[in-house]
Amino acid sequence: MIDKTLMRLSGMKRIMTMLAGFALVQAFVILLQGKFLAEGIVHSWNRQSLAGLWLPLGLFATAFVIRQLIVWVRNRIGARFAMTSSAWLQAQLLKHLYALGPAAVAKEGTGNLVTMALDGIPEAENYIELILNKILNMSIIPWVLVAYIWYENWLTGFTLLIMFPIIILFMVILGLAAQDKSESQYAGFQKMSNHFIDSLRGLKTLQLMGISRQYANNVYDVSEDYRKQTMGVLRIAMLSTFALDFFTTLSIAVVAVFLGIKLMDGTIPLYPAMVALILAPEYFMPIRDFGTDYHATLNGKNAMKAIWQVIDQPLPTDTNVLPAFSRWRAQDTVTINHLDFTYPNERAGIQNANLQFTGTEKVAIIGASGSGKSTLLNLIGGFLQPQKAAMTVRG
Known part of the structure; x- marks a missing residue:
């Protein structure tokens, strides 16, 4: 009971x-x-x-x-x-x-x-x-x-x-x-x-x-x-x-x-x-x-x-937490190479993406609905687990 x-x-x-x-x-x-x-x-x-x-x-x-x-x-x-x-x-x-x-x-x-x-x-x-x-x-x-x-x-x-x-x-x-x-x-x-x-x-x-x-x-x-x-x-x-x-x-x-x-x-x-x-x-x-x-x-x-x-929903396991830092500087970079991600239901995600963001530049991510804009942000944030990727932040 x-x-x-x-x-x-x-x-x-x-x-x-x-x-x-x-x-x-x-x-x-x-x-x-x-x-x-x-x-x-x-x-x-x-x-x-x-x-x-x-x-x-x-x-x-x-x-x-x-x-x-x-x-x-x-x-x-x-x-x-x-x-x-x-x-x-x-x-x-x-x-x-x-x-x-x-x-x-x-x-x-x-x-x-x-x-x-x-x-x-x-x-x-x-x-x-x-x-x-x-x-x-x-x-x-x-x-x-x-x-x-x-x-x-x-x-x-x-x-x-x-x-x-x-x-x-x-x-x-x-x-x-x-x-x-x-x-x-x-x-x-x-x-x-x-x-x-x-x-x-x-x-x-x-x-x-x-x-x-x-x-x-x-x-x-x-x-x-x-x-x-x-x-x-x-x-x-x-x-x-x-x-x-x-x-x-x-x-x-x-x-x-x-x-x-x-x-x-x-x-x-x-x-x-x-x-x-x-x-x-x-x-x-x-x-x-x-x-x-x-x-x-x-x-x-x-x-x-x-x-x-x-x-009880599983969390991403292969994640690295960045050390605390005071502010984002002009020479800091985010580099992503060979990013692959497919959803569990085999719905298309992102295939072999290569991106680099530098400093305080403003970046617009554009594309048709379902092309992977939100997926990309969730992957960078560590909310989704990529099948393949090489990501570096500040080296």
């Missing part, structure tokens, strides 16, 4: 171990909270002295405070780790984009990369912050609670245990549908971002050519497609939330009816029935929290996937 890209973040295993330890402690605190509350209710039901009620109520209050403290600490740890990791991701993204150069920006789309660096990073941060605690809660807390309920009354524990996989199955089915819709929505968001940036860049040209209104309709169509995709994701999210709430509420109701019949028959003591009824909502709470926030994290998951795809 843990996204593989999360495990690539620095310190993830240490943070997960720490949060898992807190989750285990929190599970036992929730268990004690339910236990002491049930003891207090049973004590009152048996009409015992009021003095004997203060101890379970005091222990219940103590467990409640400890639980809230653990939740606060876990949220602080998760938020701090998410902030640090997102800042590292942003730095790596910008560093990699700078090394990849203009060719990568043109390939991915300026609007897409700007949105990824500005909006995608906060969404990835939100995803990291929410998903860790939610998954650990769902992986640890229910099993501690159901083990104690089983110990008090095995039939109730068995009933809760068989209901959990059914809810998980429905969540998986709806989750896969939501993920497909979300990926489609994120692709639409990238497309809309690129259209928006392109329209801003070429607004003057579109006006001069008299097709600005036509392009405005194109932007409207793209944004309308994105709106429909977003509504599709929201429909799936609302359906899954309804299904999750329905099945968890139904499960708790089944347990309550079952325990009520047992109590009327006198086949179960009051304490096991009360502790099971109190802990049953806590048993289903982690999966309800996960289901509620799952859709809120899908955008962050998609953004994080897109960020890693950019970071």
